[in-house]
Amino acid sequence: QKEVEQDPGPLSVPEGAIVSLNCTYSNSAFQYFMWYRQYSRKGPELLMYTYSSGNKEDGRFTAQVDKSSKYISLFIRDSQPSDSATYLCAMSEEDSNYQLIWGAGTKLIIKP
Amino acid sequence: GAGVSQSPSNKVTEKGKDVELRCDPISGHTALYWYRQSLGQGLEFLIYFQGNSAPDKSGLPSDRFSAERTGGSVSTLTIQRTQQEDSAVYLCASSSSDGLQPQHFGDGTRLSIL
Numbered sequence: 012q013k014e015v016e017q018d019p020g021p022l023s024v025p026e027g028a029i030v031s032l033n034c035t036y037s038n039s040a041f042q043y044f045m046w047y048r049q050y051s052r053k054g055p056e057l058l059m060y061t062y063s064s065g066n067k068e069d070g071r072f073t074a075q076v077d078k079s080s081k082y083i084s085l086f087i088r089d090s091q092p093s094d095s096a097t098y099l100c101a102m103s104e105e106d107s108n109y110q111l112i113w114g115a116g117t118k119l120i121i122k123p
Numbered sequence: 124g125a126g127v128s129q130s131p132s133n134k135v136t137e138k139g140k141d142v143e144l145r146c147d148p149i150s151g152h153t154a155l156y157w158y159r160q161s162l163g164q165g166l167e168f169l170i171y172f173q174g175n176s177a178p179d180k181s182g183l184p185s186d187r188f189s190a191e192r193t194g195g196s197v198s199t200l201t202i203q204r205t206q207q208e209d210s211a212v213y214l215c216a217s218s219s220s221d222g223l224q225p226q227h228f229g230d231g232t233r234l235s236i237l
Contacts, residue, residue, distance in 0.1 A: 019163060045225075054127070054214055054228030055166070099165060109154065110179065111226070113165030 014038050017100055017114030025122050030087040034100035034114045037081065041102040041112070044076050046085045049097045049116065058098075059085060090121045125149075127229035129215050135235045138207060144200045144232045148217030155198050156226060157190055158214040166214065172198060202234075210236045 047055035059074040073086040101111040128147040157169040168182040192198040216226035
């Protein structure tokens with residue numbers, strides 16, 4: 012079993028919908044949680060970053076961490092075709108916080 | 124430049140040849156990371172540099188892989204005697220320090236071993 016599980020998709024939704032992307036993990040020592048967006052043939056770009064549990068909001072994006080369930084989510088409101096990309100979750104432990112453990116990514120398609 | 128620069132962007136080579144991949148981090152970033160991304164897979168950590176030293180080489184998959192960083196800036200990832208399973212996208216990232224600072228990625232080198 013992988014340390015971080017993420018549904019590869021593709022997830023296809025109409026423009027304007029609310030999108031929910033999720034990752035589950037097995038390592039209870041993870042403390043830092045990140046979401047990256049990756050367009051085709053480009054490097055990952057950091058979207059959201061949270062420490063420990065709780066919610067964080069930035070514009071149309073909301074990140075949630077539920078450490079008791081070992082489950083993290085990224086919500087995208089008012090989705091746009093430009094949001095079409097692969098979304099990767101990444102996480103790390105407190106003591107080795109430079110070493111990110113990654114999900115495989117979910118491909119998201121926003122249909123105009 | 125403004126971002127992390129990697130070269131070449133694409134590399135096709137024959138099995139058994141050696142390849143060198145280059146990473147130019149963001150100016151002033153002390154931490155540098157190499158990852159490998161295979162199709163449909165998440166990023167696989169290879170090695171981490173703080174300055175010119177590599178505190179963690181644990182992700183290098185075999186002794187055919189090596190990396191160095193000089194002058195606290197440019198890094199080179201070398202793969203000797205390439206195998207077909209080495210085909211992947213090799214990504215480099217840098218950050219202003221380890222850990223809490225976000226990692227900024229280049230667009231990668233797409234390596235194909237024939």
